[in-house]
Amino acid sequence: MKTKSWLAVLSCTSLLVLAACSGNSGDSVPPGKSSAVAPQTEGSKGNKLLDKPITIHVLSTDTSPPVNTKSPVFDYIFERTNVRLDLELAATNYAQRAQTIVATNSLPDVMKIPNGSPYFAEAAKNGLFLPLDDYMADLPNLSKIMKQDKEIEKNKVDGKLYSFPVLGQWKLQLAQAPMMRVDLLQELGLSVPKTFNELYQVLKKMKEKYPDSIPFTSREGAKNLLRPLAFALGSGNRMYFDPAIDGGKYVYGQAHPEFKAVLEYVHKLYAEKLLDPDYAVNTGDQMKEKLSAGKAFFYYDNNSFGVNFNTALLASNPKAKFDLLPLMQNDRGQTRNWMYAKDWLHHFVISAKAKNPKEIVKFFDWLYSDEGTLITNYGIEGKHFKMVGGKPVIEESVIKEFANTKDPYRYMQNTLGVGFLAFSLNVDEHPMAVVSPPELSKWAEQIVPDKGYVYELFDPPFTSAESAKLKTLQSKVDTLVDQEMDKFIIGTRPLSDYDKFIQQLKDSGALEIEKIYNDAYVRLMQQSK
Amino acid sequence: MGKRMTLGSFSFDAVIYILLTAMMFAFLYPLYYIGIISVSDGISVMRGDVKWFPVGWNWEAYRTVLANPLVLTSYGNTLLYTGLGTFVNVVATALCAYPLSRSRLYGRKVFTVLIIITMLVHGGMIPTYIVVNSLGLLNSIWAIIIPPAINVWYMIIMRTFFQNIPNEIHESAFMDGANDLVILWRLVLPLSLPVIATMVMFYAVWHWNSFFPATIYLHENKLYPVQVILRSMVIDGSVQADSSRDLTTIVTSMKYAMIMITILPIICVYPFIQKYFVKGAMVGSLKG
Structure with a gap:
C-alpha cells in the first residue's frame, strides 16, 4: 500500500516538472496586443514625425x-x-x-x-x-x-x-530642509540662526519660554532624522556621495570619525529635551500632529509639509508661520544640504x-x-x-x-x-x-545649488557579482548601524565608545562597501568619457 | 432565575461583562474612528483633534471618491466576480468532491493524492501566469474566475461531508434507475445544504477581498474590482519617507471614505450571516 502511494506521488511530481518545463521552454508566448499598423485614414503628411501611422x-x-x-x-x-x-x-x-x-x-x-x-x-x-x-x-x-x-x-x-x-526638466524643488516657526523667533526677539550652534541656542530659548513644548520633532526614527542632518553637519548617513572628499566620492558616513560630531550634536539636543523624546518611534502622522497643533516648532524634513502646517495653525494663531531657514553652517565651516534628486x-x-x-x-x-x-x-x-x-x-x-x-x-x-x-x-x-500654494515656489527658489543645496545622487550601476556582495555586506553593516544609532543618541552607549563602533563597522565590511561603490563609480566615469 | 446570586458569582459575571465590553470597544473603536475621520475636516484630522466625534462635519471626501467613475464600475465588477465566481467555485468543487466521495471510483486514492499535492506544492506565480497567458485568459473576467475555481481544502471538506451520506441512499437511488448526476443533484446536494452554505460564504468572502490576481492579470481599469482601487488609494497613495512627491499624496479623509465604502456592504450583511460562519467552522471536522 505504502509503495503504491509513493509511486503515485513520484509520477505526479514528474508530471508537474514536465508541465513546468514545457511551459518555460516554449518561448512562443502570444504577442498580445503588439504594434499593429493602424488603418491609414489620413494618409501620410510631411510634417508629422512618422510617415506611417x-x-x-x-x-x-x-x-x-x-x-x-x-x-x-x-x-x-x-x-x-x-x-x-x-x-x-x-x-x-x-x-x-x-x-x-x-x-x-x-x-x-x-x-x-x-x-x-x-x-x-x-x-x-x-x-x-x-x-x-x-x-x-x-x-x-x-x-x-x-x-x-x-x-x-x-x-x-x-x-x-x-x-x-x-x-526632471524643471522641478518644483523640494528638500529635507530646516523649517522653523519664524513667528516665535520674532516673539522671543531672536535672530535667524546662521550656524548649528545658534540653532541649538534658539531651540533652547524656545524650550525655556514654552517648557511643555517639543522644540524639534521628526518622524520615522534615526534613519530619517540623520539622512538630512548628518550631511548638513559635515558627514552623511550610511552610503552617500560626499562632494567634499577627493573631488567627490562615495563614503559610508558612520564608519568615519566625522560622524561623531553629528551624534554629539543630536545627543545634546536629546539630552536637553530639545529633540522630541519620542523621535525614535514617531510616525509621520504623529510628527504632523505635533507641528500643526503648535506643540513643536522646528523640523528638518520635507519642506512642503510646512504649507499644510501653516493652514492648520492659521485657525488658532493667525501669526504662526513655518518658513524655510537659510542653510546653517556646521562646525567644519561647510554650509550644505541635500535636495531631492533631479531625475526619477x-x-x-x-x-x-x-x-x-x-x-x-x-x-x-x-x-x-x-x-x-x-x-x-x-x-x-x-x-x-x-x-x-x-x-x-x-x-x-x-x-x-x-x-x-x-x-x-x-x-x-x-x-x-x-x-x-x-x-x-x-x-x-x-x-x-x-496650482500649489505660493510658498512652495518661493521656497523652491531658495533650494538651489548656489545656497548650498546638493542633489541626492543615484547609486552607480553594479555588476551582478558586486550586487550580490553588496547585499551580504550591507545587511550586516546596516543592521549594526540601525541597532546602535539610537543608543548613541539616547545615551545608553557613551560617545567615548564611538571609535570602537567604527572599528566594528570596518570589521563588518563598511570599507569594502565603499570600495565597491567607488570602483563602480570610476568605471561609470570612464565609460561616459 | 429563582436563585439569588452569591456575591462571588455576581462579581465573576461583572468581571466578564467588563472584560467583554472592553474587548468590544477595542474592536469597534477603529471602525468607528475610520467613520468619523472620513466625515471630518482634513485639517482637524492632521491636528489630531478628531478622537471621539467628527470635527467640521462634511461629505466632501465621499463626494470626491464617488466622483471617480472607476469606483462605481469597480463596485459592479466586484459584485459580478463575487457572484459568478462563487457560483463557479461551488459547482466545480461539488463536481470534484462527489466522485472522490464514492468508494466505487476506480483509483480514488491516486486521484486524491494527486489533488492534495497541488495543495502542498504550488506552481508559483510565474508558471501560473504563463498558463493563464497561454490560455488567452489575460485581461478577461475568466482570469479572475477560472484559476481559483477549486480550492482543494474546501473540496476536501465537501468530500468528507458527502462521504457521511449513507451509502444505502445511493444504492436505493440506483435501484430506482438514477445515474450519478441525478443522485448528486436530487439527493446529495439537498442533503448537504449546510456545507454548501459554508462554501458559498468562504468563497464569496475570498472573492470580495481578492485583489492580487486582478493586479496581475487585468489590463484595463474598467475591469478592476473595488479592492484594487482601494489599495491604490490607501497603500500607493501613502506618504513615504523617500518620496519627494509628498505634496500630491491622497488626503487621509478620502482614504478613509474609500475604506468605508468598500467595507460597508460586508458590515451590513455580516450580522445576518455570522451564524453560518460559526457553523461552518464545525462542518467537515473529522468524522471518520
Whole structure:
C-alpha cells in the first residue's frame, strides 16, 4: 500500500516538472496586443514625425484619480506624430506586475520599469530589451540631454543604454530642509540662526519660554532624522556621495570619525529635551500632529509639509508661520544640504520583439523634444495653454475647471493625461507650481545649488557579482548601524565608545562597501568619457 | 432565575461583562474612528483633534471618491466576480468532491493524492501566469474566475461531508434507475445544504477581498474590482519617507471614505450571516 502511494506521488511530481518545463521552454508566448499598423485614414503628411501611422502599446503606472487615456491630448499627439498611444495603466501593485511580465518575457511594445528594480539589469543582459545604442542616430533630443545630465549614465547596463529615463526638466524643488516657526523667533526677539550652534541656542530659548513644548520633532526614527542632518553637519548617513572628499566620492558616513560630531550634536539636543523624546518611534502622522497643533516648532524634513502646517495653525494663531531657514553652517565651516534628486530615472524599455523598433525609438525621443515636452506636460496649445513671451502659461479656463476639486494638481494633470503622474518622460512641474500654494515656489527658489543645496545622487550601476556582495555586506553593516544609532543618541552607549563602533563597522565590511561603490563609480566615469 | 446570586458569582459575571465590553470597544473603536475621520475636516484630522466625534462635519471626501467613475464600475465588477465566481467555485468543487466521495471510483486514492499535492506544492506565480497567458485568459473576467475555481481544502471538506451520506441512499437511488448526476443533484446536494452554505460564504468572502490576481492579470481599469482601487488609494497613495512627491499624496479623509465604502456592504450583511460562519467552522471536522 505504502509503495503504491509513493509511486503515485513520484509520477505526479514528474508530471508537474514536465508541465513546468514545457511551459518555460516554449518561448512562443502570444504577442498580445503588439504594434499593429493602424488603418491609414489620413494618409501620410510631411510634417508629422512618422510617415506611417502606428500604434504603440505602453504599459505604465496609474494613480488616483485615474488617468484619462481618452484625453484629447492623446489625439493631438497622434495628429503631431502619427503615433496612437495604447496606454495600459496599472492602478496598483505595479512592481510585481512588471516583474512577472519580465520574468515570463511577455513584454508589450514599451513598458515602464521603476528605478531600482533589481531584475532590470539582468533582463537587459538577457536581451529582452531593445539596445538603444543601435539607434543613436534616431535619438537627437535624448543625446543632447545626456551630454549635460550625467546621471542618466547610471541607467546603463554594461555601458549600454536600454531604456528611456524619466527626467526632471524643471522641478518644483523640494528638500529635507530646516523649517522653523519664524513667528516665535520674532516673539522671543531672536535672530535667524546662521550656524548649528545658534540653532541649538534658539531651540533652547524656545524650550525655556514654552517648557511643555517639543522644540524639534521628526518622524520615522534615526534613519530619517540623520539622512538630512548628518550631511548638513559635515558627514552623511550610511552610503552617500560626499562632494567634499577627493573631488567627490562615495563614503559610508558612520564608519568615519566625522560622524561623531553629528551624534554629539543630536545627543545634546536629546539630552536637553530639545529633540522630541519620542523621535525614535514617531510616525509621520504623529510628527504632523505635533507641528500643526503648535506643540513643536522646528523640523528638518520635507519642506512642503510646512504649507499644510501653516493652514492648520492659521485657525488658532493667525501669526504662526513655518518658513524655510537659510542653510546653517556646521562646525567644519561647510554650509550644505541635500535636495531631492533631479531625475526619477524610471526606465521605459522597448521590447526586443516590438515590431516597429525604429519608429518607437523616434517617438520616444520626440517626447524629450521641446514640442513633445510641452504637449506631454501642458496639453494642447491654444486649448490648455498659451505661449506668452516664449513661456507656456496654463489657460485660466483650465485652472478654473479644477480649482474646486479637492486635489487640483492631480485632477488637472490626470484628466488631461499629462505630467509625471500620467505620461511624460521629460517632466516639467510648472503646472504643479501654478496650482500649489505660493510658498512652495518661493521656497523652491531658495533650494538651489548656489545656497548650498546638493542633489541626492543615484547609486552607480553594479555588476551582478558586486550586487550580490553588496547585499551580504550591507545587511550586516546596516543592521549594526540601525541597532546602535539610537543608543548613541539616547545615551545608553557613551560617545567615548564611538571609535570602537567604527572599528566594528570596518570589521563588518563598511570599507569594502565603499570600495565597491567607488570602483563602480570610476568605471561609470570612464565609460561616459 | 429563582436563585439569588452569591456575591462571588455576581462579581465573576461583572468581571466578564467588563472584560467583554472592553474587548468590544477595542474592536469597534477603529471602525468607528475610520467613520468619523472620513466625515471630518482634513485639517482637524492632521491636528489630531478628531478622537471621539467628527470635527467640521462634511461629505466632501465621499463626494470626491464617488466622483471617480472607476469606483462605481469597480463596485459592479466586484459584485459580478463575487457572484459568478462563487457560483463557479461551488459547482466545480461539488463536481470534484462527489466522485472522490464514492468508494466505487476506480483509483480514488491516486486521484486524491494527486489533488492534495497541488495543495502542498504550488506552481508559483510565474508558471501560473504563463498558463493563464497561454490560455488567452489575460485581461478577461475568466482570469479572475477560472484559476481559483477549486480550492482543494474546501473540496476536501465537501468530500468528507458527502462521504457521511449513507451509502444505502445511493444504492436505493440506483435501484430506482438514477445515474450519478441525478443522485448528486436530487439527493446529495439537498442533503448537504449546510456545507454548501459554508462554501458559498468562504468563497464569496475570498472573492470580495481578492485583489492580487486582478493586479496581475487585468489590463484595463474598467475591469478592476473595488479592492484594487482601494489599495491604490490607501497603500500607493501613502506618504513615504523617500518620496519627494509628498505634496500630491491622497488626503487621509478620502482614504478613509474609500475604506468605508468598500467595507460597508460586508458590515451590513455580516450580522445576518455570522451564524453560518460559526457553523461552518464545525462542518467537515473529522468524522471518520
